[in-house]
Amino acid sequence: xxxxxxxxxxxxxxxxxxxxxxxxxxxxxxxxxxxxxxxxxxxxxxxxxxxxxxxxxxxxxxxxxxxxxxxxxxxxxxxxxxxxxxxxxxxxxxxxxxxxxxxxxxxxxxxxxxxxxxxxxxxxxxxxxxxxxxxxxxxxxxxxxxxxxxxxxxxxxxxxxxxxxxxxxxxxxxxxxxxxxxxxxxxxxxxxxxxxxxxxxxxxxxxxxxxxxxxxxxxxxxxxxxxxxxxxxxxxxxxxxxxxxxxxxxxxxxxxxxxxxxxxxxxxxxxxxxxxxxxxxxxxxxxxxxxxxxxxxxxxxxxxxxxxxxxxxxxxxxxxxxxxxxxxxxxxxxxxxxxxxxxxxxxxxxxxxxxxxxxxxxxxxxxxxxxxxxxxxxxxxxxxxxxxxxxxxxxxxxxxxxxxxxxxxxxx
Numbered sequence: 001x002x003x004x005x006x007x008x009x010x011x012x013x014x015x016x017x018x019x020x021x022x023x024x025x026x027x028x029x030x031x032x033x034x035x036x037x038x039x040x041x042x043x044x045x046x047x048x049x050x051x052x053x054x055x056x057x058x059x060x061x062x063x064x065x066x067x068x069x070x071x072x073x074x075x076x077x078x079x080x081x082x083x084x085x086x087x088x089x090x091x092x093x094x095x096x097x098x099x100x101x102x103x104x105x106x107x108x109x110x111x112x113x114x115x116x117x118x119x120x121x122x123x124x125x126x127x128x129x130x131x132x133x134x135x136x137x138x139x140x141x142x143x144x145x146x147x148x149x150x151x152x153x154x155x156x157x158x159x160x161x162x163x164x165x166x167x168x169x170x171x172x173x174x175x176x177x178x179x180x181x182x183x184x185x186x187x188x189x190x191x192x193x194x195x196x197x198x199x200x201x202x203x204x205x206x207x208x209x210x211x212x213x214x215x216x217x218x219x220x221x222x223x224x225x226x227x228x229x230x231x232x233x234x235x236x237x238x239x240x241x242x243x244x245x246x247x248x249x250x251x252x253x254x255x256x257x258x259x260x261x262x263x264x265x266x267x268x269x270x271x272x273x274x275x276x277x278x279x280x281x282x283x284x285x286x287x288x289x290x291x292x293x294x295x296x297x298x299x300x301x302x303x304x305x306x307x308x309x310x311x312x313x314x315x316x317x318x319x320x321x322x323x324x325x326x327x328x329x330x331x332x333x334x335x336x337x338x339x340x341x342x343x344x345x346x347x348x349x350x351x352x353x354x355x356x357x358x359x360x361x362x363x364x365x366x367x368x369x370x371x372x373x374x375x376x377x378x379x380x381x382x383x384x385x386x387x388x389x390x391x392x393x394x395x396x397x398x399x400x401x402x403x404x405x406x407x408x409x410x411x412x
Contacts, residue, residue, distance in 0.1 A: 006037040007078050007105075009064070009094050010086035011044050013051035017268070018243035019208040020290020021112050024157070024181050025086065026052060027360075028110065029059065032082075035368050040078050044093075050243070050264075066093055067410065075101050082106045082371070088115065088147035095150055096395050106374050109151040113287025114161045116141035121284035121307070122212065133168060145169050148176075149388040150395065152374055152381060155179045157287045158311040175385060177370055181293055182360040191351045194299030195273055197340045203229075203333065204275035204300070206241040206268060206291050209249055213285040214242060220281045222252050226259055228330045233337055239275065241265040273298040276343070277320070277336045281329060282308035293358060295319070296350030301343055303332045314357060319350025 014029070015022040029039060041054055042062045054061045064071050075083075075098060083098050083105050085091040091109055098105060119140050124131040148154045148171055156162045156176050165171040205221060207214030218240055226238050237258045242249075245263050253261040265271045272278060278295040282305050292312060295302045301320040309322050321332035336343055374381060382389060 004037050004081040005078065006032045006039045006082045006084060007075065007080035008039065008041045008084045008086060009043075009090045010041070011090060012086070013043055013045055013048045013061075014041070014054065015048060015050050015243070016052055017266075018050055018264070019211070020181060020293070022052070023290065024110075024112070027182055028084070028155075029054075029057065031364055031367070033057065034364075035371075037082070040080070042074070044090075064094075071097050072101050080105050081375070082108060084108045084110060085147075085151070086110055087112060088144045091147045091151060092143065095147070096392075099392060104378065106153070106371070106378060107151045109147060109154040111144075111148075111154060111156060111161075111287075113157060113285070114144065114164070115286075116144050117161060117164065118213075118284070118286040121286065125216075125284045133164075136164075136168065141169075145171065146391050146395075149385065150392050151175070151388070152378065152385075153177055153370070157181065159314075160311040161286065172385065174381075175388075177367065179363055179367060180288060180358055181290055182363060183293070183297055183354050183358045184360055187297060188355060188359060191299065191354075194347075197276065197343050200274055200276040200300075202237040202239055202275050203277050203279050203337070204239045204241065204271055205279055206265060206271060206294075207280075209242045209244045209246060213282055215246075215249065216283055217281055218242075218249060218252065220283065221279060222259060224326050225279065225281055225329060225333075226257070228326070229333055230258055232330070232334045236276075236337060238279075239271070241268075241271050268294055269298055272300050275300055277333060278302045279329075279333060280304040280308050281326075288312050293354070296354050299347050299350065301336050301346045301350065303329055303336065305329075312357070313353055316353050316356065317349045318346070319353060320346045 014025050016026045032039060040060045042064045044064055044066055064074060071094060080102060085095065088109060095107065098107060116136055116138060120135040120138065121131050124135060154176050156178050157180055159178060162176050162178055165176060166173055205217060207217065209215055221238060237260060239260050239262055241262045243264045245261060250261055252259065272294055278291065278300050280289065280291060280302060282289065285307060288311050289308055292302055292304060292308060296319050303321045303323060305324050306322055309318055320336055323329040323332050
């Protein structure tokens with residue numbers, strides 16, 4: 001849509017080299033630019049040295065304040081056609097102000113993953129109990145689902161989570177749009193040029209350490225998986241990469257045990273493609289796992305858990321093994337590392353999965369069509385979402401006065 005404007009509101013800056021979430025946001029930015037939108041990116045965070053240079057793409061960037069009426073003037077001046085909230089907390093903070101100042105702007109929520117699901121699984125894991133759906137009915141869920149209803153469209157990264165929203169929380173499918181992490185056609189064209197089995201060595205794990213499931217993975221690798229695995233493969237190393245490693249993570253570095261904490265990777269592609277196998281013993285979390293998708297793209301077979309592989313492979317064979325038991329996990333890792341024919345076969349599984357389920361051309365035209373529909377039918381679309389209208393009304397009343405109170409309190 002030519003001469004239209006998109007405002008993105010986020011609590012972070014775009015860091016595609018730090019996390020899959022950063023890469024997804026950059027994909028969304030490029031998509032909207034490709035259909036004629038000019039973009040303003042506003043964050044509540046201070047500047048980051050690892051942030052992507054948005055100015056290089058011709059994008060305006062601003063810092064905005066929480067609970068501050070200065071945002072009203074800012075959004076009124078921008079006058080966006082679409083506002084994209086990066087996670088539900090941003091919609092909570094700014095959604096009512098957008099409605100007040102730009103009522104005709106389409107409001108889109110990008111969840112990345114369902115926080116209520118991630119938190120409930122984490123709680124079950126910490127307590128050592130089996131996760132049950134009844135654990136999802138929390139205050140976080142109430143906030144998150146309310147935000148979904150208040151928005152005109154919510155981008156979902158996981159088919160499993162879409163089904164959960166529809167069946168458990170009774171969210172109308174018309175409010176949801178499935179958009180996984182996408183892989184460019186140019187990248188898919190490199191599949192036949194990836195490094196061979198004999199050109200690779202070692203095991204790798206990669207993940208942003210600000211994300212707690214990644215820290216938990218490293219602990220499991222260090223204390224449960226690697227002590228057994230290194231006995232079976234005395235020439236292999238375990239390489240741990242990730243942005244923002246804390247001191248407690250760095251202290252796990254132990255060359256004698258062939259367990260190496262490498263820190264931030266300059267190129268995820270290089271470190272994943274040079275490894276023979278990626279290990280991800282994920283115990284809790286949600287969404288789809290960027291590290292596992294990257295491993296498929298770079299031709300690196302994986303061993304992960306059922307939660308790790310969730311919503312990624314559909315009816316297709318996995319690019320390695322799925323094992324929730326430590327003994328099976330170690331045995332699977334040994335097979336992948338040692339048996340070239342098995343390794344080649346599952347590598348091809350990964351390539352096929354990417355082509356069938358994550359190729360960008362499968363989704364972007366439909367997304368453009370959906371946005372065109374909302375532009376043309378926004379009033380009727382909102383009238384069909386009466387729960388959203390109701391929640392918006394009550395949020396305007398309660399959040400408005402709470403925010404004003406906080407703003408006045410901050411002035412003292």
